[in-house]
Amino acid sequence: MTDAARRPAFITGGSSGIGLALARQLAARGHPVALFARNADRLAEAALSVPGARAYPCDVSDRSAVEAAVAQAESDLGAPEWAIANAGIAEPGTFLTQDIASHEAQMQTNYMGALYFAKACAGAMDSGRLVFVSSGAAFFGIYGYSAYAPSKFALRGLAEVLRVELAPRISVTLAYPPDTDTPQLAAEARTKPEVTKKITAGGGLWAPEAVAAAILKRADKGRFAAAPGLQMAALLWLHSLAAPALRAWQAGIARKHR
Template sequence: MSAAGASHQSRRPVALITGGSSGIGRALALRLARDGFDLALLARGIERLEETRRLVGAAVPEATVNCYPADVGDVAAASGAVQTVIAQMGPPAWVVLNAGIARPGRFLEQPLDDHLDQMRTNYLGALHVAHAVAPAMAEAGSGHMVFVSSGAAFFGIYGYGAYAPSKFAMRGLAEVLRVELAPRGIHVTLAYPPDTDTPQLAEECRTKPAATKAITAGGGLWPADRVASQIIAAARRRRFLVTPGAQMRLLAHGHSLLSPLLRVYQARIARKHDR
């Protein structure tokens, strides 16, 4: 672990952020630090975690930022990191389940390991951390969990056979916890970011089939800071759903009705690109 003030019992509320080393996670870290939080950042790579810590330290010198390199897809690593956070900083006031990977590909061509890796990181990573931290938050009688999902959780999208199920699963977990944890003072927010200008999106585009690019085009590209701002603003208002942009709002409220039309639309594009 690399940490600033590792044994410090924080006087500011603590936000634990998974995937806090880049992209939306880094933007959330900067925003929450400016809003008065100390930070516990979890991610696999210590170098980028340290870079986030330096950026936050330059912007908000009074914030304590502790870095915990851990693979949240590994239950022992995730649980151990959470227990260390609690011991060093106290129970988090906010927990942001943001760690994720996306490797699109056609089902008949994509190796099984791609499916397992994305389920392990995107869903099980969120589950491992939520399960480890929830008892401490329940004992404190307050807290907020923020799940960062995807528009791929609304309906099946060509090329996302490995990614979409992991985000569907996250959505299901968030909907259950919203009901179960409310009596313990824990609020839940579920965010559906649009395409966001992050290193993860650049990596995703490397394997995205042409048909998938055509199907998912049209929603625009959002800066990470703007997405983070909308997530935090909605969570502070204790809203459950965060749907930045008109496309995400439409899908959130009408995906069941739109799904048959979207299947026809996708099939037409897929036929064109598969010729």
């Protein structure tokens, strides 16, 4: 396929981090890019750094806003070849101290936002790739993530179903990024309990560009799971077997901090 014939890539959470890295790499392949994010100013600045990209400000937690933004992007650029649901928020905290509104916000953005976006894109895609960006928190319960982890577990469930339902027309990939040097990770650290910091340490810090390249490599091959790095790969293949040991290990760390 020539560059001129390439269909667009639609990416949520495209104003920074992994989303922006994905946008740059797909634009380098010749795909027109539509970026979606809630902060219009940051999104416009990001779009300027991606050749030919267009900005479509919207909050993915708002279904009507997502549907309108995707419809406008499809009108401008055509149906996407790549639809990447990358937008997400993470606000760690312990269950008894965290406000219920935080639980609602993370489920609404991380799961419902991805659902709204996938639903808006998939109907118009004759073929292509649908990518969901999840988290290692989707593998097993992690102390401090009672609001975040369920949203990523739900996203994993959605991807598992769509993998079957949309095949072979649309290839579905579910990505599990390791800790990545992004504004979201920095924001997450502000509320992360000390126990959670201990539990999640040790996986290293990846550059967004490396994570984006790993995700695209797996999606290009039609693979369902993209788990960059040894830690994520081990969780992908062994999380069910390792779950009892992981729970006991976390319990030991929590006891030391009480």
